[in-house]
Amino acid sequence: MTKGSLGIVETRQFTFGYTPEDALELECGQKLFPVTLAYETYGELNKDKSNAILICHTLTSDAHAAGYHEGHERPGWWDDMIGPGKAFDTDKYFVISSNVIGGCKGSTGPSSENPATGKPYGLDFPMTTVVDWVNSQKRLVDSFGIKKLFSVSGGSMGGMQVLQWIALYPEMVRSAIPIATAWKQSPQQLALDEVGRQAIMKDPDWNNGAYYGKAIPENGLSIARMLGHITYMSEASMEDKFSRKLRKGNFSFSFDTDFEVEGYLNYNGKAFVKRFDANSYLYITRAMNYCDVSKEKLIPPGKEIDTAFLLIAFKSDWLYPTWQIKEVAQFLMSCHVDTTYCEIKSTYGHDAFLLEFEEETRLVKHFLKRIAHGTGNSK
Amino acid sequence: MTKGSLGIVETRQFTFGYTPEDALELECGQKLFPVTLAYETYGELNKDKSNAILICHTLTSDAHAAGYHEGHERPGWWDDMIGPGKAFDTDKYFVISSNVIGGCKGSTGPSSENPATGKPYGLDFPMTTVVDWVNSQKRLVDSFGIKKLFSVSGGSMGGMQVLQWIALYPEMVRSAIPIATAWKQSPQQLALDEVGRQAIMKDPDWNNGAYYGKAIPENGLSIARMLGHITYMSEASMEDKFSRKLRKGNFSFSFDTDFEVEGYLNYNGKAFVKRFDANSYLYITRAMNYCDVSKEKLIPPGKEIDTAFLLIAFKSDWLYPTWQIKEVAQFLMSCHVDTTYCEIKSTYGHDAFLLEFEEETRLVKHFLKRIAHGTGNSK
Numbered sequence: 086m087t088k089g090s091l092g093i094v095e096t097r098q099f100t101f102g103y104t105p106e107d108a109l110e111l112e113c114g115q116k117l118f119p120v121t122l123a124y125e126t127y128g129e130l131n132k133d134k135s136n137a138i139l140i141c142h143t144l145t146s147d148a149h150a151a152g153y154h155e156g157h158e159r160p161g162w163w164d165d166m167i168g169p170g171k172a173f174d175t176d177k178y179f180v181i182s183s184n185v186i187g188g189c190k191g192s193t194g195p196s197s198e199n200p201a202t203g204k205p206y207g208l209d210f211p212m213t214t215v216v217d218w219v220n221s222q223k224r225l226v227d228s229f230g231i232k233k234l235f236s237v238s239g240g241s242m243g244g245m246q247v248l249q250w251i252a253l254y255p256e257m258v259r260s261a262i263p264i265a266t267a268w269k270q271s272p273q274q275l276a277l278d279e280v281g282r283q284a285i286m287k288d289p290d291w292n293n294g295a296y297y298g299k300a301i302p303e304n305g306l307s308i309a310r311m312l313g314h315i316t317y318m319s320e321a322s323m324e325d326k327f328s329r330k331l332r333k334g335n336f337s338f339s340f341d342t343d344f345e346v347e348g349y350l351n352y353n354g355k356a357f358v359k360r361f362d363a364n365s366y367l368y369i370t371r372a373m374n375y376c377d378v379s380k381e382k383l384i385p386p387g388k389e390i391d392t393a394f395l396l397i398a399f400k401s402d403w404l405y406p407t408w409q410i411k412e413v414a415q416f417l418m419s420c421h422v423d424t425t426y427c428e429i430k431s432t433y434g435h436d437a438f439l440l441e442f443e444e445e446t447r448l449v450k451h452f453l454k455r456i457a458h459g460t461g462n463s464k
Numbered sequence: 465m466t467k468g469s470l471g472i473v474e475t476r477q478f479t480f481g482y483t484p485e486d487a488l489e490l491e492c493g494q495k496l497f498p499v500t501l502a503y504e505t506y507g508e509l510n511k512d513k514s515n516a517i518l519i520c521h522t523l524t525s526d527a528h529a530a531g532y533h534e535g536h537e538r539p540g541w542w543d544d545m546i547g548p549g550k551a552f553d554t555d556k557y558f559v560i561s562s563n564v565i566g567g568c569k570g571s572t573g574p575s576s577e578n579p580a581t582g583k584p585y586g587l588d589f590p591m592t593t594v595v596d597w598v599n600s601q602k603r604l605v606d607s608f609g610i611k612k613l614f615s616v617s618g619g620s621m622g623g624m625q626v627l628q629w630i631a632l633y634p635e636m637v638r639s640a641i642p643i644a645t646a647w648k649q650s651p652q653q654l655a656l657d658e659v660g661r662q663a664i665m666k667d668p669d670w671n672n673g674a675y676y677g678k679a680i681p682e683n684g685l686s687i688a689r690m691l692g693h694i695t696y697m698s699e700a701s702m703e704d705k706f707s708r709k710l711r712k713g714n715f716s717f718s719f720d721t722d723f724e725v726e727g728y729l730n731y732n733g734k735a736f737v738k739r740f741d742a743n744s745y746l747y748i749t750r751a752m753n754y755c756d757v758s759k760e761k762l763i764p765p766g767k768e769i770d771t772a773f774l775l776i777a778f779k780s781d782w783l784y785p786t787w788q789i790k791e792v793a794q795f796l797m798s799c800h801v802d803t804t805y806c807e808i809k810s811t812y813g814h815d816a817f818l819l820e821f822e823e824e825t826r827l828v829k830h831f832l833k834r835i836a837h838g839t840g841n842s843k
Contacts, residue, residue: 113717212717272702272725273694279726280690282719283733284663287683304666308687311659315652320785323651329756336754338492338591340661340746344753346651347658354662367719374723375715377708403782406699 089169091152096123096191099225109221115211122225123148123184123191127167128175134231138173140182141239141246144369145361147190150182165442172449183222187213187369189362196297196362208294213368215376219249236453238262240438241405245376252378255390260456262449264397265438267409269377277316278370281309285363294364306363307354314353319401319434384420393423395452399437400430425452468548470531475502475570478604488600494590501604502527502563502570506546507554509608516610517552519561520618520625523748524740526569529561544821551828562601566592566748568741575676575741587673592747594755598628615832617641619817620784624755631757634769639835641828643776644817646788648756656695657749660688664742673743685742686733693732698780698813763799772802774831778816779809804831
């Protein structure tokens, strides 16, 4: 089968919670309603609704995981992995890619209109956690009449959602593929997020989150993004891409952009503020900080789950180092869960999960085939 | 010999370049005059002036390396290593600790008065590089009538100065002890510095460097410092110190300081702005970016040097990873230089060079003894 493109796709919106009774009950104790989730689907849901795969995205990404939006030249963020004949083969599977609430990509978030005031929520938006994200995604999955997902997958923050799905609804997940992720952030990850958030919140234009319709805190948000980029790459990939190359061949003996790596960061920081909302950056990183599905929070003592796992990590990833996902794999094995752990050699750092798609495709295809055939050490 | 304290010490100032003829000729082509260097000395210079050791400091440190300032409870930054009976034994050696120009700790820098205007230099201060630092330190050393330093040592940025001394004045250095350093920064290090600098320069209070006497860019400088702290620690030391401990036992479901690691960073960011000048942060990081004494810049082909080296790296240091100093050691060995390379196991990350003083003391004492006795594989 040749690998193909999904062609033109579009983002849709699913809204629920039109009444307080149907609201999303949040982990913080508040209720959110109405709730809109942006999502895309690829492929066809089969008759017994047993071929659905849910894809969860990263911090700054969105529901547009594959195919092309009308008039756009770049495909979705995981187009290398999703499509006809690809790892998540849309000739076989019905792929749902869901955005998260708290974001700014078509789902309810701090930039959405607060129905109580008619103005953007800003900081009145309640804290939404990974638990809340998964609960809202469950409503979306329910809306298709799907009782059990064939698989749930995602990298980085997407992987945290995968693990949270297992913690909340293990019986709804036949297989899980968390990639380059952790079941809780380390203090270093908490710290890096805090620096990004403080850069935003110390920007005078942030204005305690009430900047909509005014100057946006682009300085702070671009600083956060610049730092992010460093953590997504590795020492080796930075050396390959930039080394100490100068933009103009010599030093300016000033604070101008002399090194190519500086130009790259400044460019990406600037570009980011055009496509992402600063408050969403705060809410989403906070949700990741709070996420903790370690050990008995993932599988309570005595509970048996029949989800099969493929866990993938990348050697040069220092943001989500291999030990974090290995820890998950070891725990799953100790719980007699069908577990496959793979470490991919790569110099791309955390970004590897978006770039090492050939190796990932091999692993994911083989794994999904095994699950579909009901073979292996699964119970 | 029992290890003792130096007791009360004080920072002195050495000024040169009272006339344009005596100015410091900078790498950027400009002349700087007059130039003041803050420094401290410990121990006594012997008759033949052969027992002097120069200590070079880190990014945010100063000339106060050991002993106590009158009325202060905390000793100098490397007091564990410098004093009677310590690694740099002031009963034997005359230790000179020199500040760098461009800084804000008593040496000429952007916050100093520009004699041309009578106002603080701000961005009119010329770019001063590690070459310039070493050239100014040479004037200080010359002023004591010292022809050859028994040793030059320093960690991190201090280690870069050590290597720059070798590149410029190898015949003046009997032995060199660069610690946790590199002969040029990697793109990752360049990138981290750029994020810190942009945080400062995007702070509206920075005002293109002309903030003296007004509000200082404390938001930007504190962000830079917070990021710095993350890079000085390691994943393991952060886990040991903070793990995911909460300050108040539960989540605030807000952007308040929930995790202890956040409190630590915010506290240190805030404290830093009281003791360091934002422009100096820019100038000093830029100097580090520009420094490159790799390979033939350290020792030109065919040139022989009789400096003996002890190079020390720390396993968990990810800011200046062991491969960087190993690279220096390998080159030195290929040039038939008397070279000892030691890697110390430590979980402290880059900070280890300030904290693992017992192991460092053992290595440095043994090395200096060997050099003093003229034994070993030195030529």
